[in-house]
Amino acid sequence: MHVNRCTALFVLVTLLCPLPVLAQSPPTVIGSYVQSTTWSDPLEALGTLSADESVTLSATVTETVAEINFQDGQQVERGHLLIRLEDAEEQAQLRAAQALRDERRNASGRADQLQQRNLAARADVEDAQARLRQADADVQALEARLANYRIQAPFSGRVGFRNISVGALVTPGMELVTLDKLNVMKLDFSVPEVFLGRLSPGLALSAKTAAFPDEIFSGQIASIGTRIDPISRSVSVRAELDNPGLRLRPGMLMEVIVQQRVRNALVLPESALEPSGDRHYVMLIHQHDGATRLEQREVSIGERRHGEVEIIEGIAPEDLVVVHGLQLARDGQEVRLLGVVDDDTSIRALLEADR
Incomplete structure (x- = not known):
């Protein structure tokens, strides 16, 4: 009975004196x-890199290597002498041809002086001039042959590994060294033909590679293929990427995102x-x-x-x-x-x- 009275009293107090309601704070x-x-609407593709210019240099004559003027991976300028083959015999032939040319030049000059004083026939002067021209042609031919004994860089770029040594015998067509121009890279990829109308030269794109996952390389479309592959129904696209630090390499796989419909x-x-x-x-x-x-x-x-x-x-x-x-x-x-x-x-x- 005592508990019931307390309960009734608590209920009565609660009804008469309700608890204060706490205001809710705004969310x-x-x-x-x-x-x-x-x-832009991204168009994704996979592409492969190639060098802007790339060549494998080889010999055109059979001779031994006399001099090597590069190191593995060296950056060289256009015209840099990379390899010189033994050319002593050709140099001797060139000196002989130059001496003969000098002799015929002197003979032509004397004949011309005599003809001016009416002491030589005009035909003799013309024969002397013809022999001089022949000597000039022989010198030029030997100089051209000597160029085959000097392998120079046809453009500025980076050479590959050196796999030959001084004294090695080389033959025509033998691969001696690679040279790649890497400051700009070509990126070739394919896209479905349905997107052909959205592509145009100059369209911006970005590319990533697993070798540098935190870096994005920017470039633009340089050209679009003239034919659609009848099997894959895709068109080939070539883009150009800047290569700061020359870190990108030919053959790399790139994830490409073309920024189409820029707005x-x-x-x-x-x-x-x-x-x-x-x-x-x-x-x-x-x-x-x-x-x-x-x-x-x-x-x-x-x-x-x-x-x-x-x-x-x-x-x-x-x-x-x-x-x-x-x-x-x-x-x-x-x-x-x-x-x-x-x-x-x-x-x-x-x-x-x-x-």
């Missing part, structure tokens, strides 16, 4: 401004979208008279890429939208704006600062 949200930026667009993080069926909404943040309230707005979206989405209509540049806290956000609700994310401020940093 916390983080916002982001709508940005107008350059946007200006409004862009938001995907976390700002609230899908509902086939519709999409965002929560706009309005700050007025010291109060921060939300407005639900339907938007039309375009393409998506890497956590971002293109907004076609429904919002304007510099609108502030919710990107964190949408679970508790409601249309017309008053909220507390914790901060705005940008290039220097992340959602994590704002949440940690609010702890």
